[in-house]
Amino acid sequence: MAEANKDDVLNRGAADAASYGTVLGADELILNMGPQHPATHGVLRVKLKLDGERVIGSECVIGYLHRGVEKIAEHRSYQQFAPYVDRMDYVAAVSNGLGYCEAVEKLLGVEAPPRAKVIRTILTELQRIASHLVWLGTHALDIGALTPLFYCFREREEILKIFEKYCGARLTTHAFRIGGLQYDAYDTLEKDVERFCKDFDGRVDEYEALLTQNRIWLGRTQGVGVLTAEDAIALGATGPVLRASGVKWDIRKVFPYAAYANYQFEIPTGKRGDTYDRYMVRMEEMRQSRLICLQAIESIPAGPILGKVGKVLKPPPGEVYHSVEAPKGELGYYIVSDGSVQPYRVRIRPPSFVNLETFDKMVRGHLVADVVAIIGTLDIVLGEVDR
Amino acid sequence: MHLLDKALFYVFAGVAVISAVLVVTRRNAVHSAIFLITALLATAGIFLQLQAEFLFIVQVILYAGGIMVLFVFVIMLVNLDVALRQVQFNRQKWVAGIVVLALAAQLGLVIWTAGRIPGAGPGPNAAASPAPAPQLQPNAEMVARSLFGPYVLPLEIASVLLLVAMIGAVVMAKRKV
């Protein structure tokens, strides 16, 4: 069935293809990349229609990591489902957990206490930094810079140590509970975060020294994978992909959640929407996250960490859509409750899935060597795309 | 030493001749190219033995390293399967045979009369040893002096010709994008 649609999808760009011209006698060839490929960041299959070296059409085939998470949700109670959301964007598990817990809290009409909100903010911002570090290391590696990966993972190690001390897990943390937190901040949390933030700015300067003004990096990223603001909005892109195209839209500022309203931070935007702008936006976001963490640890309010929720959660029938600004974009949870202990439907809006739609638009007209850079700049996690 | 020179010459010459025969008898064009490379390198070896170092290195760099690379590129970019499946026609066998015999006779005559007729070059009794005793001056320097001295005009004309050829190639190969 997919084969029948293949030609439609690949041919829809035929009009564009004519504008690029075809070399006399050159065959159009369909190149398959993945699902096993060092550069596709997971099990993503990309079918490229090539004219010589230029890409004139593409099709992403996804679903290799589909685990039926949304169906599973219908047969678990609300608390039982919480660890599942970590496994979607496994690089930024804490953000997933935050979105889900806040969505259910909205459904229940409960608010987490202020102390819980602040600690949630700190951990989420640390997770944002960690996710961007993974992105930076792997993106640079795809483009050929071998060294930033190790520097980024060195910093990420500090963050994962903090997570481990907090909740016992490094990657799939299940850090938050519906209504607040289970664990209070451990005694040296503020000190650890402060020590990390103190060194981190210098480290980001190190990464920038290696890449930002590097002529080769500029050549590989500037003008590559341009996404205009209109296209980004039309396709529903969110997160750094949207902001690099010039649209100043960040859920943390527009619909503040957790404790973000209390802190000062900037939303970096780009101008041209190319790979370089997305790189600069994410670098600046790392610095801003660090500032948020520093502001947050200065004054963590005292108080309870769990709100008034019962042991058995039975939200009143209704539906809620709540989104958070995950490191990759707008992560949304649409939860429909029918009054029982298990949700009727949990629909997750993964940012990577929607951002991947922009891939076709971005890759046309580029050379094959740029495809790898464009996949990297979208910062997709297949666990999220496929669920 | 003398014997060693002879032996080395026969080795190089043998490789050159056998490679040359293999060039024209292989069906596969890439094999022909490889044997042409070995033939050229063997010839270069003979040049080196004759102490013509400049010629040796020019043979290696230009012929084997330049022209043969070009040949190999072209062979690889051409669709070989089609060529292999085509029936090779050979309708000019007899004409080719007559021409070959005529050339062989001419060559044989030249070799046989060498030295027997005045002005026909050193005869078969001339020593097979390399150039006479005084040390050859550095070949590259002498070639350079003559190229930039008496022969500078042909050099410039040749460079202009090469430049025109390069520009022509670029213009013809350029795509209309």
Place this chain on the structure above:
Amino acid sequence: MQELVHGLTQFARMNAGPLAFAVVLVALLPLMAGYLVLLERKIMADMQVRLGPMRVGPHGLLQPIADALKLLIKEDIIPENADLLVFWVAPATSVMAAMTALAAIAFGPGLQVARDLNVGILFVVGVSSLGIFGIVLGGWASNSHYSLLGALRSSAQLVSYETAAGMAMVSGLLLAGTLQIRGIVEAQRGHWWFICYAPVGFFTYLVASVAETNRAPFDLPEAESELVAGYMTEYSGFRWALYFLSEYTNMIVVASVATTLFLGGWLRPFASVRWLGFLDYLPPLLMLAVTAYCLVRVPQQPVAVQKWFLLAVAGCCALGAGMLAAPLALAPAKPYFAAVHGCFWFLLKVSAYIYVFLWLRFTLPRYRFDQLMRLGWQFLIPVSIVNVLGLGVALALADRWPLWASLAVTTLATLLIAAYLVRAGGRSTGEPAAAGKA
């Protein structure tokens, strides 16, 4: 028959030195290349804040041997419908070209296989360029569309940068006045090293040689994360090891050529300055310093095997120091002074050059193929041609003005033209030459 044997023995007796050196070189070279790989991995690890191979042997020192053994016993996979003759010949060609090129390189005053070759440096360049066949034939023999594309791209890159490398070498040869390797090095004895006279030439050669050896940032044809597979894809086991060996041998060849032409070959720094003669004692002192450092660190090692390892290293360095000091102190060893010390300085400079290669690999991202070709044709070749012109003008004016003045002027002019080319190149591709934050 007997004449032949007699002729052969006479030949061997007359050329005992070069023959012995050739045997040593061919025997040692795979080992050297293997340890160069280990060195690269260790230096890469150091720059990446990690340790590198540590398991096989103390500090991973037996890693190359383990790798070689593994590659030897691996199954020899030949793709279906691959052309067997070419499949076999291709890696062998690469290795032969690289190793033959080493024949003309002088590691010291007498340490050369092909001595008195009047076209010495051209021989090295010409023969090492025969390695292109290894790549092209290898890609073709794999019977894979993508391998062929990768091979053609790789060889196109090599051919383009060979021109620039050749012109850069010409600038060094202008100063030397001869193609003989000995002559080039001796010409640097009375003056400074040619890198001081022709810095633009040196840097052009550095960039071109990085591209010649398919090293990062010019390693697109063999990068793992690119779509088009490289020419080496279908080769496994020892055939692949041969390609790898030829790549690292090419690195050594190219470093040797640069050292000979620009860095003074086997001469010590300031070779002709008498009052700096104490620098002759530097090699054994350096080795003694390394020995002392190893001995100092021995007590600080946690495990016994590491203590023994460091003692062994210290012993080897002490032996090296002894070998270097012997010609200075012992009378019967004095005739070997030039050869031994020359070899040390030569290897030191080659190592420094290769270290820069390794450094570049781990620091810089990769160029895309069209950017690579643009850099070669639109920047490097014009700059190297202008450099040769400038150097020629400087040398022609050398009898009127002092050499340093004319060289300074022409080098400045060359750099200005290079800067203009950079800006012009940037503008033609629509990228600004330098970009600030978005």
